[in-house]
Amino acid sequence: MRHELRAGPLSVALEDGTLRYVRAGGREVVRQVYVAVRDRNWGTVPPRFTMYDVRQAADGFEARLAAETAQGDIDFIWEGVVTGTADGALEFRMRGEARSDFLRNRIGFCVLHPDTLAGERVVVASEDGETEGAFPERISPHQPFFGMIALRHGVPGASGLEVEIAFEGDLFEMEDQRNWTDASFKTYCTPLSRPFPAQVRRGDVVEQVVRIRVTGADEAGAGGDASKEAPVRLRAERRTVGALPPLGLLYDAVADGPIGPDAAALLKALPIDFLYAAVSLDDAAWEAALDGAAAGAAALGLPLAIAATAAADDRAAERLAACCARLARSGTRLRAFAAFGAGAVTTAARAEAARAALDAAGCGAVPLLGGSRAxxxxxxxxxxxxxxxxxxxxxxxxAMNPQVHAFDRASIVETLPMQALVVANAREAAGGAPIHAGPVTFTQRVNAAATGEAGARTHDPREREPFAAAWTLGSLRRLAEAGAASIAVCDAVGESGLVATDASGAAAPTPAYRRLFAALGPYRGALLGAVQCGDASVEAIAPLSAAGMRLLVANVSDAPRAVRLEAPGAVGFAANREGAEAPVLSEADGTISFELQPYEIARFDLNY
Known part of the structure; x- marks a missing residue:
């Protein structure tokens, strides 16, 4: 349900009730505006639209929406009116009413500002007046602005363009969503200083308004993103930009079952260097979980990386000692050991207890890691x-995942460059220490912000689809180029496994297995060639061999994309694609032209 709309010098998409990609003169000025209903654990309740009337006029548009957001004990309805006028103004007005009693953390508007605004000056208006500041360049751990009723800012590279956003119905504040790999800064209603979760009573009403005005825009450039119409320029060079680090797969023996012989045979064919297992030492069956992880690693002939959580302070040292001793007795090869407490991060007490446990078990040479499991x-x-x-x-x-705040494919893809930024920020904060990326999961596994029972681990059916394969390619590229010391990504087996398995033991390789990991098979630890993608809809990774390059190119968008590949110095190529037309080599300039289908991964073996 997507409509491409115009309002004077502005272009904007209205998709599933969300304003997306507000552009002025072809430049993005606002990423999203949407109504959010968040439960007590910050889960987003999806809307079901009962009215969706969109009308485009010659110089503006109007959309009338009505939605029900019902999940569990939450039952909330809202109506919205979205207008765009010829003078470059947008207004999104909502009125909602609760039809049940429930607890909520937030109800109302969120406005996303693109990450490209980092460093841009901004004037923030509050009830006490105006203050000047800037969108943070380094990822900000806390809110950069509070108590906002309006803000205005410029746009990088667009002199004279100014964006004004005003809010009614609540106080708003901003957070740096790059902390969760979202490619945005978020202005949201209801300050976090107010107690939450808050009680909502049946009949309670929420009314809010967001107004956006853009001045200084060139109306001639309001036609949207013209780059989508031209072929994507992709350049691959043998100049190195890093190396493919050791890769690990995730394994939960309790949830996903044993790794059977068929799955083991498939997984052994991949360039996998270790198995990663998270074990809660507070669970009654932690020994079984640990033994299962060790058995899985043995079945694959791999070392094991353990992330152990011991929440109870009074028994943490004892449990960590028992864990390390059990691993030592089993003869398990340990690649690394990480320890966490009740929260999502490693504390000094857990690090000291884990080091003592490793030493006592004769595993003192095993690297001790710590950080965040959320x-x-x-x-x-x-x-x-x-x-x-x-x-x-x-x-x-x-740890990182792309689905903390948003779940649509476009938002998931937007997280990819932020993964590299997070690694760089983490390394700087740690004084240059090695950063091990993982677990890198497609869905959220640990909800550090939950105020109640967070529920069981969820599976996303897209993990078995080409979309997840294309996204994972982009993730490997971004993390490897950022210098990650290792990457633990993708479940090995199970419902979300790289090799999909069920209770019968049947094993089936997923698209990510076939088109990505199997293609990387001969390139374990290889140096990576430099790739330059002219558009965010295309990702590529280029491991090198002595005389060539294996270039894997992914379309991470939902539409076919024409690509023109430049490979300076290449004297020949072979293409490997599933049921797609052969690429065309231009004799005039040596470029290779081809069209990628949505979420396709194409393989090119280039000879030099």
Whole structure:
């Protein structure tokens, strides 16, 4: 349900009730405006639209919406009116009413500002007057602005263009969503200083308005993003930009079952260097979980990286000692060991207890890691507070996933460049220590912000689809080029596994297995060639061999994309694609032209 709309010098998409990609003169000025209903654990309740009337006029548009947001004990309805006028103004007005009693953390508007505004000056208006500041360049651990009723700012590279955004119905504040790998700064209603979760009673009403005005725009450039119509320029060079680090797969023996012989045979064919297992030592069956992880690693002939959580302070040292001793007795090869407490980050006490446990078990040479098992937000805040025990660690581990705040494909793809930024920020905070990316998961596994029972691990059916394969390619590229010391990504087996398995033991390789990991098979630890993608809809990774390059190119968008590949110095190529037309080599300039289907991964073996 997507409509491309115009309002004077502005272009904007209205998709599933969300204003997306507000552009002026072809430049993005606002990423999104949407109504959010968030439960007590910050889960987003999706709307079901009962009215969706969109009308485009010659010089503006109007959309009338009505939605029901019902999930569990939450039952909330709202109506919205979205207008765009010829003078470059947008207004989104909403009125909602609760039809049940429930707890909520937030109801109302969120406005996303693109990450490209980092460093841009901004004037913020509050009830006390105006203050000047800037969108943070380094990822900010806390809110940069509070108590906002309006803000105005310029746009990088567009002299004279100014964006004004005003809010009614609540006080608003801003957070740096790059902490969760979202490519945005978020202005949201209801300050976090107010107690939450808050009680909502049946009949309670929420009314809010967001107004956006853009001045100084060139109306001639309001036609949207013209780059989507031209071929994407892709340049691949043998100049190196890093190396493919050791890769690990995630394994939960309790949830996903044993790794059977068929799955093991498939997984052994991949360039995988270790198995990663998270074990809660507070669970009654932690020994079974640990033994299962060790058995899985043995079945694959791989070392094991353990992330152990011991929440109870009075028994943490004892449990960590028992864990390390059990691993030592089993003869398991340990690649690394990380320890966490009740929160999402490693504390000095857990690091000290884990080091003592490893030493006592004769595993003193095993690297001790610590960091965040949830998101960079928690690590960033601990680093600022001075509570992250970097001096007791051999490296920093950092979990990340693309679905903390948004779940649509476009938002998921937008997280990819932020993964590299998070690694760079984490390394700087840790004084240059190695950053181990993982677990890198497609869905959120640890909800550090939950105020109640967070529920069981969820599976996303897209993990078995080409979309997840294309996204994972982009993730490997971004993290490897950022210098990650290792990457633990993708479940090995199970419902979300790289090799999909079920209770019968049947094993089936997913698109990510076939088109990505199998293609990387001969390139374990290879140097990476430099790739330059002219558009965010295309991702590529280029491992090198002595005389060639294997270029894997992914379309991470939902539409076909024409690509023109430049490969200076290449004297020939072979293409490997599933059921697609052969690429065309231009004799005139040596470029290779081809069209990528949505979420396709194409393979080119280039000879030099």
């Amino acid at each position: 998101n960079y937000a928690e690590l960033n805040r601990a680093a600022e507070a001075g509570t992250m025990p970097y001096d007791r660690l051999d490296g920093v581990c950092l």
